Amino acid sequence: MTGVSRHYVLAAGGTGGHLIPAFALALELEKRGHHVALITDERGAQIPGKPESLPAHILPPGRIAGLNPLGWLKGAKGVIEGRRMALRLFESFQPTAVVGFGGYPALPTMLAARAAKIPTILHEQNAVLGRVNRFFASRVDAIATSFAQVDRLDPKLADKVTLVGNPVREEVLALREAPFPMFTGESLLRILVTGGSQGARVLSEVVPDGLAMLPTALRSRLQVIQQARAEDIEAVRHRYATHGIPAELATYFENMAERLAGAHLFIGRAGASTIAELSAVGRPAILIPLPIATDDHQAANTREIVAAGGARAIRQEKFTASELAKQIQAMAQHPETLANAAHAAWNCGYPNAAKDLADLVESFGGAPMMDVIRMGAKPATTKSKEALALEGAE
Template sequence: MSDARPILLAAGGTGGHVFPAEALARTLIARGHAVRLATDPRGRAFGDRLPEVPVDPVRSATVAPGLLGKLKAATLLGLGYLDASGVLRRHRPAAVVGFGGYPSAPTVLAASRAGIPVLLHEQNALLGRVNRWLAGRAAAIATGFPLQSAGQESRRVEVTGNPVRPAIAAKADAPYPAPTEDGRLTLLVLGGSQGARVFSELIPAAVALLPDGLRNRLSIVQQCRPEDIEACRGRYAAIGADATLSTFFDDVPERLAAAQLVICRSGASTAAELATIGRPAILVPYPFAMDDHQTANARAIAASGGGWLMPQSDLTPEVLASRLEHLYTRPSVLVEAAGAARAAAHPDAADRLADLVLALAGQAAGLRASAATGA
């Protein structure tokens, strides 16, 4: 890049947006580039994990139902646009990277109108609502999956993968612990950042239906909602199952590395972590996700051979127990799926994303230099 202008990242406060932004920031800093973050109050914690990245506050709001909700959101997004315009004037970034979600919208919109090159990063297999709205203003779109409906953006889309947090990347080479004929069988159950209530009811019921010899070999590690954990613990105790339950695990990378099978939702960050470490999963998409994007993610994983899509609406204890018995009694199926999951990973996602944004910034710098010399 021919000048020292910073790269400005625009991201919201959810992990799905913040983790890739944080990974990109670390990569750019390691290459000697200055980075800033524009976000709303939900994203301020980013600065705690990466204090070398200055945080610029930009107001935003999720569009809520009803006329009053829409008016309030429009007002806050308009104020955010003014905030973002001020940030751009003060810091003159070489490029802006938007990670989706309403908190990224004011900054991306202001950058496009100021003639600053914009790169969008879409973590899911479908463009999110905000990225769809802003796609026409982006010089390029980087994606975690091949987009299932790229539309007019198809010629500007590059699959870079989803960058993962460093603790996950550190486990990328952990060998898969293949099941043995009479050894312990591990099952990791994750429900997103707050657990999934349906798992606390469904999975103990399914485990209860397994043959005694299989159930007695099973070690379950499960995340539960605080209000569900005691009831779930009681269900496992009633059938004598070995279950470790918690409302939060701060060692998910280690838990993933030790797992032979995972049951989880199919958010973009979860999908990227499964692929990076190479663990097969039964994927139960959150049925109320925006535009049903988790089902699109799960379809992509299933198509790669790295997991099995099981929609929540069709899932019963009997169906799940049958799938668990099938997988645990056929270790070769799990080993093959683990390999397929790892083959679908993009361990260099942060580097590929950094290459793309720096290329855009360099092109813009070249255009500025040409304009200054009259070439």
């Protein structure tokens, strides 16, 4: 800890994968007496879990993609406008450092930080360096990673890299020291199925039929909790009813940490936050990487936990009911196999990720005299929030 109050800006794309670790870092920095502001886009401002004390400033994302020149112009205009707005925030908030979590909404903020000569740190959640983080990697002061092996990260930048892990929500991390739920040859087998924030149609189509193909002794003990898309949920409910498998279905679960706590096996996508939470808590998994994920990063995310024995990965083109039943049977037919996989997943966790990332962030900043000046000044969060609100209305 620095022992002084500083100001930090966190810039993150508008998805849970980018924002969950940003929220966790914000809480840790606030615990240490610092003031934190978040910059994201309109979608990111709606992501559940944002700390109430964390002001969110909305900037144009500045996404430059595709082949349409008009799209490039619109994206470039967003980048320029977002950079201008971020510089105004910096003038009032005076951040000690700016932390980028990737995603196109972080692009204008990181450009502004470079222009203002403010120390910059990147946090990469995935096992493949994202495009925005890749652009800034050689330009920032430090790079924090969530995996020991990160593809697309230039080895020449090794001196900048610190492995900290991917921070998870406090309510999930609180489960780390709880024992794996008791599982015997006679007990229920509780399976949790999710497909990201919007569910995944392939899971809705394959999982019920795969569970129905399990041996009777195992199938009769199933208890399923599954997230599904609104347009799919009635069809999924019918599938489970037809197979005689009890299942609780919803389009969204508020208490996901509680669901994870009681689960013996997870089936779902391999997003960075999912992997971080599974390894933080220690839950075995069958992972189906999203095939259209940029640079196939979800497949890369599975490498460490699969190699450790904590999970199995199935490519979506090979994800059939029979293959799923085969993998579940291999993991759950003997109680000790599932418990061993849980322990292997637990060993892949980084429970101190938020603290280690905060330590790294605190290591960059202004001279001690500037910290003394900031301690004597009024926090600029209220002023900057109002300023950004006015700009957003222009």
